[in-house]
Amino acid sequence: MISEKDFIYTENTAFLNKGSFKWSAPSNIALVKYWGKKEHQIPANPSISFTLNQCKTITKLTFKKKQDTVTFSFDLLFEGKPKEDFHPKIQKFFERIELYCPYLKDYHFTIDTQNTFPHSSGIASSASGMAALAMNIMSLEKELNPKISDEFFCQKASFLARLGSGSACRSVKGSVVIWGNHPETPNSSNLFGVEFSSEVHPNFKNYQDTILLVDKGEKQVSSTVGHDLMHNHPFAEQRFSQAHRNLSAIKSVLKNGNIDEFIIIVESEALTLHAMMMTSMPYFILMKPNTLEIINAIWKFRRETKIPVCFTLDAGANVHVLYPENVRVTTLQFIKDELVGYCQNGQYICDEIGLGSKLLLEK
Numbered sequence: 001m002i003s004e005k006d007f008i009y010t011e012n013t014a015f016l017n018k019g020s021f022k023w024s025a026p027s028n029i030a031l032v033k034y035w036g037k038k039e040h041q042i043p044a045n046p047s048i049s050f051t052l053n054q055c056k057t058i059t060k061l062t063f064k065k066k067q068d069t070v071t072f073s074f075d076l077l078f079e080g081k082p083k084e085d086f087h088p089k090i091q092k093f094f095e096r097i098e099l100y101c102p103y104l105k106d107y108h109f110t111i112d113t114q115n116t117f118p119h120s121s122g123i124a125s126s127a128s129g130m131a132a133l134a135m136n137i138m139s140l141e142k143e144l145n146p147k148i149s150d151e152f153f154c155q156k157a158s159f160l161a162r163l164g165s166g167s168a169c170r171s172v173k174g175s176v177v178i179w180g181n182h183p184e185t186p187n188s189s190n191l192f193g194v195e196f197s198s199e200v201h202p203n204f205k206n207y208q209d210t211i212l213l214v215d216k217g218e219k220q221v222s223s224t225v226g227h228d229l230m231h232n233h234p235f236a237e238q239r240f241s242q243a244h245r246n247l248s249a250i251k252s253v254l255k256n257g258n259i260d261e262f263i264i265i266v267e268s269e270a271l272t273l274h275a276m277m278m279t280s281m282p283y284f285i286l287m288k289p290n291t292l293e294i295i296n297a298i299w300k301f302r303r304e305t306k307i308p309v310c311f312t313l314d315a316g317a318n319v320h321v322l323y324p325e326n327v328r329v330t331t332l333q334f335i336k337d338e339l340v341g342y343c344q345n346g347q348y349i350c351d352e353i354g355l356g357s358k359l360l361l362e363k
């Protein structure tokens with residue numbers, strides 16, 4: 001069993017002068033949700049997600065050897081322009097991963113990042129952003145130590161991404177990723193995400209996710225604060241056991257292709273996530289009136305047409321509309337006719353299941 005110690009880098013460090021890499025990493029949408037964590041970004045329950053294809057962060061990391069090895073040194077660019085607001089987050093990330101990547105203090109970095117989804121769309125970029133940065137850091141580590149295997153590369157990238165943002169560890173690989181110890185999933189780990197190892201039923205091939213942008217404003221309560229409110233939460237233990245059961249159930253569904261069962265699990269998970277927020281102390285609501293309008297419209301459409309469209313939510317007001325590829329045209333028409341009116345400025349993003357992070361450029 002791989003442990004945290006295996007991720008500590010012990011080889012030579014400062015012998016490279018300069019270089020650069022560029023990686024893209026996608027966002028992901030959880031089907032069984034991670035909500036609640038222990039120290040060091042260890043999840044309170046296991047989760048499973050679809051990796052997305054279109055919503056991505058593209059990050060170029062340029063490194064140059066520096067004289068002092070005492071501090072972290074980096075410049076941040078967002079869409080080519082300096083973006084100092086991200087500084088504290090990246091500083092904290094580097095501090096958290098320093099033990100595992102001691103070479104970070106040997107170099108000055110320029111981290112140049114952009115998202116494929118619209119700026120301030122309310123789509124969290126922390127998963128894709130942290131995953132893209134972690135992949136770049138692992139490319140540097142591989143330059144320093146070419147012996148590492150592809151498997152180790154991805155495991156450690158996911159491990160590092162997790163320390164930036166929990167859900168980011170599910171953005172290294174595609175197309176279905178499990179994160180967190182789950183006794184019924186033998187290779188599962190609290191330390192990094194693993195690919196769902198069984199064959200996914202053709203019903204879920206190219207599964208569609210249309211993201212309806214209901215509210216693009218800043219959230220009143222961040223995910224990090226929300227996770228924390230699961231400590232001493234009156235329903236926490238039941239919720240964590242339920243997530244274990246739902247993960248077992250959805251694994252069977254992904255193999256047997258039962259979309260009706262899929263819908264029940266996924267929608268229940270989304271509503272349970274928000275129920276946890278509403279029953280925290282202090283309590284809060286991230287859904288907006290239009291989130292509920294959309295949910296009701298999806299239920300009506302499904303009842304009337306028998307087309308298996310369902311929804312899920314992340315920690316915000318936006319709605320992810322999930323449906324099989326073979327009902328794409330009709331569903332998109334329904335979205336345009338009946339749901340777009342509930343979106344802020346009519347904005348939505350068409351996405352589907354994807355394959356994970358990609359190396360775009362080396363050196």
Ligand code: DP6
Binds near residue numbers: 047126164
């Ligand atoms: C509701 O990964 O954003 O999207 O680990 O504090 O960065 P931190 O939280 P984050 O939490 C995501 C929560 C969720 C569910 C999920 O993606 O599983």
